[in-house]
Amino acid sequence: MNNKPIIKKTIIRLIILLLVIIETYPLVWMLTASLKKPAEFVEKPAYALNAGFYWQNYIDAWTRGNMALFFKNSLINTLIALVFIVIFAVTVGFALTKMQWKLREFVSRYFALGIMVPVATALIPLFQIYNKLNLINTRTSLVLAYIAFGLSLSIYLITSYLRSLPDEILEAAVIDGCGIYKLMWHVVVPLMKNGIVTVLVLQFFFKWNDLLFSMTFINDTALKTVQTGLLYFQDEFGSKNWGAIFASVSMSVMPMLLLYTVLNKTVIEGMTAGAVKG
Amino acid sequence: MKHVLGNKKAITLFVLPALILYTAIVMLPVIWSLYYSLYSGSPGLKWEFSGLKNYQTLFKDKNFRDALVVNLKYIAFVMMGQVGLGLALALLFRFWLVRFKNIVRTLVFFPVVLPTVAVGQLFAKIYEIQPNYGLLNSLLDNIGLSQFVQPWIGQASTALASLIVMDIWVAMGFYAVIFYGALLDIPSDIIEAARIDGCSAWSMFTRVLSPLLRPVTITSLVFSFTGTVKMFESALALTKGGPGNATKSLSMYMYNVSFSYSKVGYGSVIAVFIFLLCVFGSRIIHKFDKQI
Structure with missing residues (x-):
């Protein structure tokens, strides 16, 4: 009986956390992807972080x-x-x-x-x-x-x-x-x-x-x-x-x-x- | 007092330039569209008076009906998603979020400020399957759901849904902030009193909060409606209306008809239709404000 509110609270917190991630993750992904070398897009899955800072993309x-x-x-x-x-x-x-x-x-x-x-x-x-x-x-x-x-x-x-x-x-x-x-x-x-x-x-x-x-x-x-x-x-x-x-x-x-x-x-x-x- | 605030010269100087510009560029073209809609061809090229013929063609035109259906589906789902999820988020913020209120609000509002074309390009890459898996497909693949890997915006069955998800993603935080503001305006004694009377969460929402939130819900619906009737930029940026006509909206069809096929008269009928849909749609939503 006592556990119920705590479980509920945790679930709601997780929902809010999930929503915040959904709303912001695509942007973070975009920024990391903008710094990847061309080869990284082929060799690694799309969600991988950038290996280095490849500023050439911006210059291009x-x-x-x-x-x-x-x-x-x-x-x-x-x-x-x-x-x-x-x-x-x-x-x-x-x-x-x-x-x-x-x-x-x-x-x-x-x-x-x-x-x-x-x-x-x-x-x-x-x-x-x-x-x-x-x-x-x-x-x-x-x-x-x-x-x-x-x-x-x-x-x-x-x-x-x-x-x-x-x-x-x-x-x-x-x-x-x-x-x-x-x-x-x-x-x-x-x-x-x-x-x-x-x-x-x-x-x-x-x-x-x-x-x-x-x-x-x-x-x-x-x-x-x-x-x-x-x-x-x-x-x-x-x-x-x-x-x-x-x-x-x-x-x-x-x-x-x-x-x-x-x-x-x-x-x-x-x-x-x-x-x-x- | 009167000689200053009744200064005719100053009034003319203040109002006239804006009035002329606004008339020439906003109001005149709207009326002009009505006039154009009675002609066939395009000015200077087979430009003939055709009466109401364009209007008759409109309702027999399969492409138009398809665009209308796509546009209406888009309006319905995006409106529900934006306003519904916005309200849900606002309720979460108001009643369950104790710390980090500001930072969460700031982060959730983030996508609202992004240019539509940028969002479209970003989501095109998220949904991509060729030449490399985009974010969504690579995540699905990674967590063992590879049977769901598919060309999200490359096939007619999922393209519109993908577009709808994107536009809900963009604007959800906007409506959340609006509803949150309205929720803060509700005096907390009302909520406390309802709680003491043993109000459950559900009846709190249906009996106490939703009547008080009615005005802001109506404005949000109207705002979302007028935004979605215009459906153009986001669809153009994500799918260019395709594949086929799967995401082609009324505005896009109008644009093609008048600028790619040079049927200015017929395009104007569609333009007039969009205007009427916008005006009457918001009228109908406003009607709900007066009931009860």
Whole structure:
């Protein structure tokens, strides 16, 4: 009778341990595999640890596999898009919650509609529009799409933060002679730091992850992003070069891993905000 | 106060650029898709008004029906897996995990932050059988279950299931964190009171916790639904829709029809269908919120 709770506890602990292993082991395996020599994949079973540190895989992926280039492209596109998303989300969000104008409700609903739009639905006409404007195979096409499709959710998140900002603070600032632009920059932005970080984190993951837009609008290798690059990696290296494939996949994961290790609480909050508040 | 917050010039400056961009790139194409769906061919190439003919073709198209079935199966199983296992994990964390709460949560959330294509490539190697056994097959082989060694993503019978397992693996921790947050918001006196009244674990869950968790369950289901309707990236990265059409989703079929076969009009019908499925599906899930 006394043993029962202990047995139960042990079983549950084992279940939790098993789950943690299932969730993390594939990643560990990937990192070890990225450091294996080509021969190890043939001679040893897949689960064996790496015999040494064969960094050549990373060098191959970075240079021959064009990862350096893809990284640069992804980074540029993502960063430009993020800057605009944050600026727009804060200004539009502020106008929709704190400023007084006639069409406010309507515009607010109009922006909210976009949360439901699947990218696939807009893709075909967007391709035609870009084609007419000669924007296919340009960085601009991607950045514009990234910004526009990031707006709805970001504005939604920012407004939910702004609603809890007391009006008295704004009033006090206005009485002290603050104009609207000063008010935005010196009062609203500093107070919205948490909201801005949430939007940044969430959108960074979304944009860095984009595959659909970049594979549709870009076929010039010089402009490809990490995700499209990875997708065609196997074709370029051949399916036998596991080491280089693992190295490139590991590399593409690095920015996320780093960000997550340093800021895991912020990242978890940012990522889940889209579902919890949406 | 009013002259500052009612500043028309500032409002225009704040709202207009985003509004224009959003209209041109998100809303206009959606409406445009509706318009395109009434035409056959592609712009500049046999582009003719065909009325509702595309819609009629849609329901006779076997490829479309196959993609729909694949997509619906995927939605059903991934939703159940993500939300169900997420809830189960959250309950484990809340009631049985005493130490290491933070580290376990951090580790379980890990896969959520990974790029989809990277996960797809990783799992392609896990499931691999040729030229070398991948992780799964080599483990099976090692523990004496070699009769289960098979080309997991290379045969139609297991490809979709393998994809579903991968996507549950990715997002389970995400829903676990959401449910865990909701569980922490439930005051512990309620749980204590139920315990003192002799509530068993099962009735604690069905009578006390699940009514309180209803709102967060609904949001999670909607979130998972809208994510899975779009089924594209992960399937493309893991199996490219194959073998055959075994993992080809609606979005992938739309993509092929409009970009590989240049049937823009017909592709637009599929695009419109995906949009409607997304909107009505989430409406139906939301309906459960109001009942009872």
